[in-house]
Amino acid sequence: MTASTGFSDRITIEQVRDARRLIMGVALRTPLVSSPLLSARAGADILLKLETLQPIKAFKIRGAANTVFRLDPAKTRGVVCASTGNHGRAVAYAARARGIRAVVCLSSLVPAGKVKAIEALGAEVRRIGNDQDAAMQEVERIAADPGWVDVPPFDHPHVIAGQGTIGLELLEDRPDLEAILVPLSGGGLAGGIALAAKALKPTIRVIGISMARGAAMAESLAAGRPVEVAELPTLADSLGGGIGLANRWSFPLCRDLLDETVLVSEPEIYRGMAHLLLEERLLAEGGAAVGVAALIAGRVSVRGPAAVIVSGANLGLEQIAALASGAPIRVGEMLVSR
């Protein structure tokens, strides 16, 4: 089964407040630090929200914990998902914290290093088939058994409300924010933040930022309905993948609440990552650096204090070494440099 929602058709700020109470102690209340260099460039206060400090090095622990912690460990046989990346880590971490078994289904092509990282967090990895579709079918098969719960990566009210807790923290720390720049993939993060921030401050602008290569939500918003987009290799790999043709929650939220979507190129993402590492001394994976990338490239202009969500730091050492030395990074068949 899919985690029951308890919602009729709308997610509210009360659900976000409730999420915050539930996930306190597992997810960190992250700092919002100012960047003098970016502020000087942008002509306004630029503040970085460091979700890279979360225990799994990405914000996804918020939504996963808000979903998993609602399950009764005595009645739940296990939770299951299909993600090699930050969602898989988040589900594994939250399940272990709650004393619930976690199974992560992965294609047999996923590299051993990623499998080890998930296993190290206490989840069982099930290798199946040669692509993501086969892994997702296995999730459906397992979740059809009573007592097993599928935790989706973005299109679920508890996940979205969990990510929305970032919006609460931002406006508590800086009620004067004029804009929030948010990495955008499935839209759980951007939708949740926009929902919370606009409930507290209706005039705030929320800008979603994706890579130009395979921006499923941006293309869906332009089309007015969820559409399929070819997945392409990108430095922002944590923003890859579709939004689901049957999307129920995150697409309408992004459609109704995002003020703008902005796309950044691969060299722009490289420069965003390099700026964070070299100038701010902060680690950010490609998908987490798109906000800084958009600012540096001049694709977003802000009229007042703006927060940039730095969403995760799960990048390989070879990428860090390349950024530090100014060398190109291999992405699929491409070499990306500054």
Ligand SMILES: *Cc1c(COP(=O)(O)O)cnc(C)c1O
């Ligand atoms: C998942 C993820 C995102 C995008 O979140 P969505 O809710 O899918 O839009 C952004 N950054 C990082 C690091 C992620 O892992």
